[in-house]
Amino acid sequence: MPSWKVEEWRRPGPTAKQRRTDLWVGVSVAAVAVFSLFLLRSAGYLDNERSPVVGEQIFWAVLTTLPLAWRRRAPELVAALISVGFILGQVRFSPEQVVTTYALCAAIYTLGAWGQDRQRARNLRLLIIAVMFGWLTVSYALYHDAVSANLSGSSGELPELWSAIFLGYLQNIVYFAFTYLMGDAAWHAVWRRHQLQRQAEELRAAQAAAAGRAVLDERVRIARELHDVVAHHVSVMGIQASACRRALEKDPAKAAPALIAIEQGARTAVDELHRMLGALRSSEAETDTAPGAGIDRVEEIVERAREAGLEVHFGTYGDPVALPESLSQAAYRIVQESVTNTLKHSGAGTLDLRIRYLADELELDIADDGHGGTGAGRNGMGLIGMRERVAVHNGTLEHGRRGGRGFRVRARLPYQKARTTA
Incomplete structure (x- = not known):
């Protein structure tokens, strides 16, 4: 099996069960986002003369959440769509951020955990994060008066407006850093699990190969022992039989020693075979102590x-x-x-x-x-x-x-x- 480097490895795509789960998650999150939008409207948080009609607000909420239904099949496209929907929803003064913020987090995380091209996934996440910080900077520049108006005064040592701005940056740094690192950690965890599975398969293959070699070695050993034990005695018996045949033709009385030698050789060969087969059938400990020819x-x-x-x-x-x-x-x-x-x-x-x-x-x-x-x-x-x-x-x-x-x-x-x- 190939030994992939970290950056070269491609994570297998989602299973059918995972794709079905994503579909239900995407639809459910979109429904929750729409419900949250109506709650925000009813509570007066979106009561602004620049806010669009309710249909457009629903559109931006759905665009920022529903793509999660395909997050593991197309993580790059989903992250891009949700990021665009998140920013455009705020540009259009339809900022449903209770649910869409978590949808953006899930999209960036999924891109880090499931992106096939690691370099492209890394660059796209950094681009999204840079755009988000750019939009945050533009928002502070355009609406710093509104930010100041929402401050109720403080007793701290730093100016209120700058404290609020830097706090916003700090929160976003923690938020995006956590999302980015967790995506990478999930991808590396799957890669390590893949490596362990690959090593386990290689180990099983090596064990099977070793077992095959052991069987072959044992067959060779048995063949060698059979050759050593049988060939010698049978060869002697063959020569004695040849001598006996000639003696029977000329002087039958001289055939008796040859027949006796053949009989003894046959008995010895059988004894040797019994000893060897007994050693093969016995346990290792018994084989080690079994008497043999020396x-x-x-x-x-x-x-x-x-x-x-x-x-x-x-x-x-x-x-x-x-x-x-x-x-x-x-x-x-x-x-x-x-x-x-x-x-x-x-x-x-x-x-x-x-x-x-x-x-x-x-x-x-x-x-x-x-x-x-x-x-x-x-x-x-x-x-x-x-x-x-x-x-x-x-x-x-x-x-x-x-x-x-x-x-x-x-x-x-x-x-x-x-x-x-x-």
């Missing part, structure tokens, strides 16, 4: 590779240290995937597996004498899984053809030795 079980991989017909040279170098469970499990899976690739794709006869405990990192070195391919290519699921596991632990991974014949995988996983106390 570096201490690498010899099982070695034995299965030997049963599959590989000549395996396995060695552990350095002083073994206690590894974090996640790092130990990652090391196991890297070795498992490397051996699986050797069995499935390389056509190798010999496998060299070395585990080195260096000063501050664990090194896994797996090499074979096959034809140097992985079968799945550089971006196969197995190599991707290895890279992800190594990256999680800030390690490094090297893989590729060896100088002579074969394929090599070397991973280095940093670790911190546990501190011992005397």
Whole structure:
């Protein structure tokens, strides 16, 4: 969503309910203004030889109030009409000011709160206020005698006429400043509410995206675990089945060890699947404590590779240290995937597996004498899984053809030795 600046944002127009409300308000205020006009006439406040006929007086009262029915749909036009009607009503000596004063206030306020073009709304309000003060000045200049006649004397320290004039200016300053600032405050309040709604929508979108990424990450993790768990055992079983088939053709008695290895591999694969699915179904706390394959079980991989017909040279170098469970499990899976690739794709006869405990990192070195391919290519699921596991632990991974014949995988996983106390 766009991030609007304050001056660029356009407030949405009034709703249908708001337009209906404005219509009723405009008609009601106009009716009250006409009623107030008759009260003023009856009380003698408009008893002046220069006052127009009652029909014209009603016209100016309605012109200064009825446009409020469209105040939120056309705030600029309404403010201009009411301002003109307010001044012309006084010029024509039909000053119904009990209601029309509040109508003018509402028009200026609405222009500040609903004006779409902020610069134009600001300029028009300032223009209206300037015209009003100009008219006030002209009125004092033309009718200062009438103002003086209405003063009943005072005991103050300042001259009566000038005190009355400055008081009129002060009242109008407070009146117009309050109206102007309240309109701006209403517009900014709506803008802030819009910003909060926009931010809430962005937050919901971000949460939905995060949830989608979490689902995708979980699917990738499950796919990787299934690949690591199933592919290795099924590959070994396939090789054993092939050996068993050949043995049945030549010497059936020699097929028994291969069948036993297939049976054991199948059971191990099922056990691994049960363990993994159980971890997925369990709660987070239970999953964290669930036992898993670690570096201490690498010899099982070695034995299965030997049963599959590989000549395996396995060695552990350095002083073994206690590894974090996640790092130990990652090391196991890297070795498992490397051996699986050797069995499935390389056509190798010999496998060299070395585990080195260096000063501050664990090194896994797996090499074979096959034809140097992985079968799945550089971006196969197995190599991707290895890279992800190594990256999680800030390690490094090297893989590729060896100088002579074969394929090599070397991973280095940093670790911190546990501190011992005397």
